[in-house]
Amino acid sequence: MVRTQGTHHIFLLGLISWTSSAGHCHLYNNRYVGEKVIRIFPKSDKEADELRNVYHQLQVDLWQPSSISHVMKDTVSDVHTSINSSHALLSYLTKMKIKHRILVNNVQKMLDSQEFRPRRKRRSLKKYNYEEYHPLNEIESWMFFMNKTYSDLVYIFSVGKSYEGRQLFVLKLGKDTQSYKKAIWIDCGIHAREWIGPAFCQWFVKEAVSSYKKDPAMRKILNLLDIYVMPVFNVDGYHFSWHSDRFWRKTRSKHRGCHCHGVDANRNWKVHWSDEGASLNPCDNNYCGPFPESEPEVKAVAQFLYRQRKHIRAYLSFHAYAQMILYPYSYQYNAIPNLSCVELAANNAVLAIRSAYGTRYKHGPASTTLYLTSGSSMDWAYSKGIPYSYAFELRDTGHYGFLLPESLIRPTCTETMLAVKNITMHILKKCH
Numbered sequence: 001m002v003r004t005q006g007t008h009h010i011f012l013l014g015l016i017s018w019t020s021s022a023g024h025c026h027l028y029n030n031r032y033v034g035e036k037v038i039r040i041f042p043k044s045d046k047e048a049d050e051l052r053n054v055y056h057q058l059q060v061d062l063w064q065p066s067s068i069s070h071v072m073k074d075t076v077s078d079v080h081t082s083i084n085s086s087h088a089l090l091s092y093l094t095k096m097k098i099k100h101r102i103l104v105n106n107v108q109k110m111l112d113s114q115e116f117r118p119r120r121k122r123r124s125l126k127k128y129n130y131e132e133y134h135p136l137n138e139i140e141s142w143m144f145f146m147n148k149t150y151s152d153l154v155y156i157f158s159v160g161k162s163y164e165g166r167q168l169f170v171l172k173l174g175k176d177t178q179s180y181k182k183a184i185w186i187d188c189g190i191h192a193r194e195w196i197g198p199a200f201c202q203w204f205v206k207e208a209v210s211s212y213k214k215d216p217a218m219r220k221i222l223n224l225l226d227i228y229v230m231p232v233f234n235v236d237g238y239h240f241s242w243h244s245d246r247f248w249r250k251t252r253s254k255h256r257g258c259h260c261h262g263v264d265a266n267r268n269w270k271v272h273w274s275d276e277g278a279s280l281n282p283c284d285n286n287y288c289g290p291f292p293e294s295e296p297e298v299k300a301v302a303q304f305l306y307r308q309r310k311h312i313r314a315y316l317s318f319h320a321y322a323q324m325i326l327y328p329y330s331y332q333y334n335a336i337p338n339l340s341c342v343e344l345a346a347n348n349a350v351l352a353i354r355s356a357y358g359t360r361y362k363h364g365p366a367s368t369t370l371y372l373t374s375g376s377s378m379d380w381a382y383s384k385g386i387p388y389s390y391a392f393e394l395r396d397t398g399h400y401g402f403l404l405p406e407s408l409i410r411p412t413c414t415e416t417m418l419a420v421k422n423i424t425m426h427i428l429k430k431c432h
């Protein structure tokens with residue numbers, strides 16, 4: 001599957017499907033026309049209960065929280081609805097006097113207007129645009145290019161293959177110093193539709209290699225540590241989100257006896273698997289799979305992390321959206337044994353983010369800060385002895401949700417970069 005590299009300096013056009021009428025381009029064959037995203041504020045247990053039923057009946061696509069079981073009073077839920085169900089939902093909300101607000105009035109219009117104006121020109125990889133979202137084939141070409149161009153700092157390898165047979169590529173960043181090095185693992189794109197994640201992973205690599213010479217902190221980091229960066233964890237899902245369904249979240253595996261595709265790759269890990277906050281229904285967005293590590297992507301990364309666990313000091317996983325830095329546990333409310341160092345690093349990371357543009361992040365244990373989930377990669381990494389394990393929920397807090405415009409890639413990645421550097425520097429020091 002490693003393609004020959006002779007021609008990869010020229011990009012092929014992205015293959016997003018679009019239709020054209022009256023001079024306008026409609027991405028994804030116009031399938032989201034008239035669809036809405038509605039933010040709802042249930043204020044009692046009764047309202048939350050009823051909403052869960054209504055969501056289930058109308059088969060809405062929940063943006064936040066990630067599953068119906070997490071819909072609770074005093075917690076907003078953002079729901080993406082088809083035309084028909086938005087009518088039904090809005091009249092229900094009005095009738096029941098449940099507080100709500102429309103976040104996106106026409107999902108198709110938002111997609112067509114902001115994200116991919118047909119501006120994709122053939123470009124040299126030397127002028128890779130980090131302020132655009134890129135389809136998988138471009139990200140792979142870019143990874144080969146970085147491996148070749150920065151061969152003293154970047155090394156590409158694959159940890160395995162996805163369900164659909166794609167390579168699971170990882171970039172190892174660091175100066176080869178012969179001596180024993182600690183390591184950090186960074187992954188992006190466990191959930192397909194959270195496109196800002198892969199954009200950040202690419203940004204991180206670019207910043208690391210381009211500032212190595214001039215920034216003493218980065219030089220120190222890459223001299224002392226190996227940093228593994230997996231820009232797209234869920235490669236099949238990410239590809240699907242470009243070509244078929246922009247709001248796809250799960251992997252693309254198919255399991256016997258059910259018509260629904262995919263498993264939530266952040267519920268499939270062997271740590272309290274299929275407990276609280278995960279579903280055993282294959283059609284749910286938080287389906288934990290038929291058994292732990294059923295997904296080849298999860299299994300491959302778990303194997304790699306397990307073999308390297310003595311080296312790896314930090315596991316960082318990038319998601320969207322909520323503006324939070326979360327640490328274990330996800331599956332229970334108890335505090336982790338050595339909370340203070342993990343909490344201190346998270347707190348400093350939040351301050352580092354705020355120092356750039358004033359963006360406010362929350363931080364804390366995932367269970368109490370977001371909601372209870374089981375089988376998450378972060379809890380798994382922590383359970384294998386990786387002491388600093390974090391999940392980032394990047395911008396925003398729902399204004400654009402998963403459709404964060406490309407103009408916000410730069411500020412989002414700039415502030416996030418400060419946080420990751422801050423955590424990394426923390427890890428290089430002793431904490432106690």
Ligand SMILES: *[C@@H]1O[C@H](CO)[C@@H](O)[C@H](O)[C@H]1NC(C)=O
Nearest residue numbers: 058082083084085086087088
């Ligand atoms: C939506 O409603 C229209 C009119 O009632 C109906 O014809 C159509 O089949 C419905 N679509 C779906 C997906 O339910």
Ligand SMILES: *[C@@H]1O[C@H](CO)[C@@H](O)[C@H](O)[C@H]1NC(C)=O
Nearest residue numbers: 002005144147148151155156
């Ligand atoms: C990575 O770069 C090295 C050194 O230039 C090269 O030998 C290797 O083939 C490259 N790997 C890939 C997958 O392109």
Ligand SMILES: *[C@@H]1O[C@H](CO)[C@@H](O)[C@H](O)[C@H]1NC(C)=O
Nearest residue numbers: 217348349351352421422425
């Ligand atoms: C990390 O953040 C803390 C708190 O803001 C700050 O004191 C420290 O200088 C930061 N470190 C780096 C390397 O940015």
Ligand SMILES: *[C@@H]1O[C@H](CO)[C@@H](O)[C@H](O)[C@H]1NC(C)=O
Nearest residue numbers: 337338341342387388431432
């Ligand atoms: C947490 O405690 C364990 C056992 O005392 C120790 O091995 C580990 O390094 C500690 N982690 C941190 C982040 O301090």
Ligand SMILES: [Zn+2]
Nearest residue numbers: 191194319320
């Ligand atoms: Zn996610």
